[in-house]
Amino acid sequence: xxxxxxxxxxxxxxxxxxxxxxxxxxxxxxxxxxxxxxxxxxxxxxxxxxxxxxxxxxxxxxxxxxxxxxxxxxxxxxxxxxxxxxxxxxxxxxxxxxxxxxxxxxxxxxxxxxxxxxxxxxxxxxxxxxxxxxxxxxxxxxxxxxxxxxxxxxxxxxxxxxxxxxxxxxxxxxxxxxxxxxxxxxxxxxxxxxxxxxxxxxxxxxxxxxxxxxxxxxxxxxxxxxxxxxxxxxxxxxxxxxxxxxxxxxxxxxxxxxxxxxxxxxxxxxxxxxxxxxxxxxxxxxxxxxxxxxxxxxxxxxxxxxxxxxxxxxxxxxxxxxxxxxxxxxxxxxxxxxxxxxxxxxxxxxxxxxxxxxxxxxxxxxxxxxxxxxxxxxxxxxxxxxxxxxxxxxxxxxxxxxxxxxxxxxxxxxxxxxxxxxxxxxxxxxxxxxxxxxxxxxxxxxxxxxxxxxxxxxxxxxxxxxxxxxxxxxxxxxxxxxxxxxxxxxxxxxxxxxxxxxxxxxxxxxxxxxxxxxxxxxxxxxxxxxxxxxxxxxxxxxxxxxxxxxxxxxxxxxxxxxxxxxxxxxxxxxxxxxxxxxxxxxxxxxxxxxxxxxxxxxxxxxxxxxxxxxxxxxxxxxxxxxxxxxxxxxxxxxxxxxxxxxxxxxxxxxxxxxxxxxxxxxxxxxxxxxxxxxxxxxxxxxxxxxxxxxxxxxxxxxxxxxxxxx
Numbered sequence: 001x002x003x004x005x006x007x008x009x010x011x012x013x014x015x016x017x018x019x020x021x022x023x024x025x026x027x028x029x030x031x032x033x034x035x036x037x038x039x040x041x042x043x044x045x046x047x048x049x050x051x052x053x054x055x056x057x058x059x060x061x062x063x064x065x066x067x068x069x070x071x072x073x074x075x076x077x078x079x080x081x082x083x084x085x086x087x088x089x090x091x092x093x094x095x096x097x098x099x100x101x102x103x104x105x106x107x108x109x110x111x112x113x114x115x116x117x118x119x120x121x122x123x124x125x126x127x128x129x130x131x132x133x134x135x136x137x138x139x140x141x142x143x144x145x146x147x148x149x150x151x152x153x154x155x156x157x158x159x160x161x162x163x164x165x166x167x168x169x170x171x172x173x174x175x176x177x178x179x180x181x182x183x184x185x186x187x188x189x190x191x192x193x194x195x196x197x198x199x200x201x202x203x204x205x206x207x208x209x210x211x212x213x214x215x216x217x218x219x220x221x222x223x224x225x226x227x228x229x230x231x232x233x234x235x236x237x238x239x240x241x242x243x244x245x246x247x248x249x250x251x252x253x254x255x256x257x258x259x260x261x262x263x264x265x266x267x268x269x270x271x272x273x274x275x276x277x278x279x280x281x282x283x284x285x286x287x288x289x290x291x292x293x294x295x296x297x298x299x300x301x302x303x304x305x306x307x308x309x310x311x312x313x314x315x316x317x318x319x320x321x322x323x324x325x326x327x328x329x330x331x332x333x334x335x336x337x338x339x340x341x342x343x344x345x346x347x348x349x350x351x352x353x354x355x356x357x358x359x360x361x362x363x364x365x366x367x368x369x370x371x372x373x374x375x376x377x378x379x380x381x382x383x384x385x386x387x388x389x390x391x392x393x394x395x396x397x398x399x400x401x402x403x404x405x406x407x408x409x410x411x412x413x414x415x416x417x418x419x420x421x422x423x424x425x426x427x428x429x430x431x432x433x434x435x436x437x438x439x440x441x442x443x444x445x446x447x448x449x450x451x452x453x454x455x456x457x458x459x460x461x462x463x464x465x466x467x468x469x470x471x472x473x474x475x476x477x478x479x480x481x482x483x484x485x486x487x488x489x490x491x492x493x494x495x496x497x498x499x500x501x502x503x504x505x506x507x508x509x510x511x512x513x514x515x516x517x518x519x520x521x522x523x524x525x526x527x528x529x530x531x532x533x534x535x536x537x538x539x540x541x542x543x544x545x546x547x548x549x550x551x552x553x554x555x556x557x558x559x560x561x562x563x564x565x566x567x568x569x570x571x572x573x574x575x576x577x578x579x580x581x582x583x584x585x586x587x588x589x590x591x592x593x594x595x596x597x598x599x600x601x602x603x604x605x606x607x608x609x610x611x612x613x614x615x616x617x618x619x620x621x622x623x624x625x626x627x628x629x630x631x632x633x634x635x636x637x638x639x640x641x642x643x644x645x646x647x648x649x650x651x652x653x654x655x656x657x658x659x660x661x662x663x664x665x666x667x668x669x670x671x672x673x674x675x676x677x678x679x680x681x682x683x684x685x686x687x688x689x690x691x692x693x694x695x696x697x698x699x700x701x702x703x704x705x706x707x708x709x710x
Contacts, residue, residue, distance in 0.1 A: 001513060002262070002512075003430045003512050047531055051533060056536060056576070061100045066101075070095065076238055077231075082165065095113070111231075125165065129216055132165065141636060143636065144633060145634075146633075230321065233249055243534070244576050248531075248533075259392070263388055263390035265396050266358050267331060267332055267333045268329060272285075272286070274322075281300065282301045283299060284299065290355060291353060294353055301342065302341070302342040303329070304318050308337060309337065331355050333357055337355060338351070366382070366383050367381060367406045368668045378413055381419045382419070387432045399436060417472035417703030417707070420473070422488065423695075425485040427486075428484050430538070433484035434460045441492075442464075442467040443465035447491065447540070448460070448540070449536055450539060472703050472707070475500050476695060478506075482507035499706075500552070500555075501555045503553060505552050507550055509546070510578075511534045512537065543581050545580060554596060599706060602705050668691060670683055
């Protein structure tokens, strides 16, 4: 949940006051540090001071804090326990209880030392990996590989270390052998005979091992071109995550990507790039963007040089980190960028493009009219993937404006009910969700925001008294509906305005964050980045927080999200606790919700009778059980063969079940307003998927029940 820092005007003066003292002390420090280290010191010290003063969680910065950071940092840096040995961890253990002091003093010493160590280990590992891959693997040998997420200890010595890598490389070779892409004609899954498998393993071993070698070389090349500064955010965020999971430092390029994902708008040339063996290769061209309009760029072309404007010198981007290449290509709308392109046939061309605003269409709200063949009623469906907004452009795309327009268009279709699908919607702007909730509730309190003093709170209301949609309403959620999604769902529940359908509970994020640019306080000639930090919690109008507990659905429908995946707020370390404040006095929606129990009972009976849905739920549980228990992967071809057949069988059953949810008696029609032809294919695919979505069908059933009962 994001709230603009401008809403907290006193924040600026508080921070400036204490940072002035820090600035004086910093200026008086010695001049032996490098420019990069000086930058890192400023970032660390500024973030520490900000969180120490303003973060709502009071945590002790002591040896225990240091120990937790130490452990978490190595988990983040070497998650699979492949680069460090136990002796490395022991050698660095002298810093285990010193990180708290470094954090307070803004000292990046521990980060610098571990990164030097890490780069040396990368070099060591690469050397012996390439030696291992020169020799064939014996797939008749009985041995197992333990994936890194199940390892509890680092290798004891170099011999164990190398042995772990040998098994990992052998595992990669097996996966290359059985990859359908590697066997398009033989399709070994359709010929599951042991003798065929044996021959494939023996015949494809060398070819697959060479492919793994090629991939490993590329993997290490990418690791080695990353400089210390490219790892720094990870180190800082290991520390900030001790405050709460949503307090995060963003480097300038990370903030740029965040803004794009939040607003759906960025200024560039309209291509998606993938790093392929050091080349920035075009994998998608955005229809309507500058690259598409030029007709000079094709998928598969490689950008090898970039001049940020026609008068600047070219920069060779071959071998450069992809993020850095992308930043050179992006720029202000209306400005020019010059590219040197290597075409698929090897020829070289120069292209000059004028940058423009590129939209990320997939995050914007979209709608469809559903026609019920049983009674010829129409229902509206709005899919809202995010509560998007553009903080830099008031005239940019905004979820509230789009929702208002879409509802008005659906009303012209004489719909009898409305479904708002916010599954997988992770949140967005606080102001935006308040405005959207107001479309269904009018000018009433939507959410309470707690201030630093828990006795004080801010009540947020929608400004427009008009209720745009007064008819039956269903909100569709799942475990990944978070933050702003939970504000919308909870307001609908608390006012008894509609019905919540989906998972047992939503994600459970009830905290509010704001962004502050670190350059605001220092005259530093480089961008320092941004701090997104938690400033408060939000509370439902009934006084309850959604933190950890989320919002419970009125009607629960099984889905294909496994409960073994620890993906919810309550599963995250250092999550803030649940609490509550005083309830507001608020009126219920004018139409009573006494019908809910009858509708709920009808839905439960339908779900129980839907044997395919219940079978899918059991299949998910079976897959989940195998996933949790299967911590070892056999590297013997015969054992691997038998285990693969078992998993394939379960997966096939699951996919077959997923494809059996065609919704009969329901037709979908796109909105009547003009759809640009370039997006019609995407829209058609979305509509086709809707008609296989049991959750959507059940929402229509619920709206039908609502009409009959009310």
